[in-house]
Amino acid sequence: GDHHGLQASETPVDGSNLRILIVHTRWNLPIVKALVEGAQKTMIEVNNVKPENIVVESVPGAYELPFAAHKLIEVSKVRAADGANDLMGSVNLLDGLNLNSPKPASTPAAGASPAASKSKKAFDAVICIGVLIKGSTMHFEYICEAVTQGIMRVGLDTGIPVVFGVLTCLTEEQALNRAGMDGKGHNHGEDWGTGAVEMALLNTR
Numbered sequence: 575g576d577h578h579g580l581q582a583s584e585t586p587v588d589g590s591n592l593r594i595l596i597v598h599t600r601w602n603l604p605i606v607k608a609l610v611e612g613a614q615k616t617m618i619e620v621n622n623v624k625p626e627n628i629v630v631e632s633v634p635g636a637y638e639l640p641f642a643a644h645k646l647i648e649v650s651k652v653r654a655a656d657g658a659n660d661l662m663g664s665v666n667l668l669d670g671l672n673l674n675s676p677k678p679a680s681t682p683a684a685g686a687s688p689a690a691s692k693s694k695k696a697f698d699a700v701i702c703i704g705v706l707i708k709g710s711t712m713h714f715e716y717i718c719e720a721v722t723q724g725i726m727r728v729g730l731d732t733g734i735p736v737v738f739g740v741l742t743c744l745t746e747e748q749a750l751n752r753a754g755m756d757g758k759g760h761n762h763g764e765d766w767g768t769g770a771v772e773m774a775l776l777n778t779r
């Protein structure tokens with residue numbers, strides 16, 4: 575269709591050294607799942623991002639996205655600075671770890687030199703994915719505005735680019751269309767994936 579979204583650059587940007595965080599909601603999960611997979615698939619297949627370098631975390635709803643993104647970015651920076659072994663491995667959506675699950679304590683094998691515990695670098699970009707669908711009250715408008723401002727602030731405050739992957743829809747049909755689930759639309763998750771890679775490289779200059 576006449577999709578006015580992000581025009582991917584002709585030659586796909588190479589993301590083989592990037593670490594990407596995807597934070598997604600559990601509200602409207604089937605639609606969110608399609609968007610997350612669209613982003614993952616595109617980053618891996620088009621931009622050469624390594625699957626193990628894509629960390630997926632989940633939160634209850636869109637309102638929690640800014641806090642979680644900010645927290646996870648800061649944690650990744652501290653871990654990179656400490657050279658600590660990063661406890662967050664990449665998980666597929668259904669096993670997505672949510673923030674309050676205790677992280678398994680992992681200590682480097684006894685006697686292992688610090689260098690042996692491969693330290694992970696901080697995230698190069700973050701994609702916040704959620705689906706807001708208007709209910710019958712003004713609740714929707716307030717959350718959309720708060721979430722939009724909040725997600726923009728995370729990028730500006732942390733210096734790590736954050737892609738706005740929140741659908742703000744008046745109907746479920748609109749959301750399904752934008753997740754490419756109605757056979758007519760386009761999965762916007764794909765654009766968010768390429769956008770995250772492009773912004774990450776801007777960030778790694």
Ligand SMILES: O=c1[nH]c(NC[C@H](O)[C@H](O)[C@H](O)CO)c([N+](=O)[O-])c(=O)[nH]1
Pocket residue numbers: 599601602634635636637638704705706707708709713714717
């Ligand atoms: O992700 C969503 N959260 C929603 N609300 C929950 C909100 O994001 C918070 O999780 C909740 O307010 C607790 O903080 C939604 N609606 O209310 O419609 C919605 O459509 N999508």
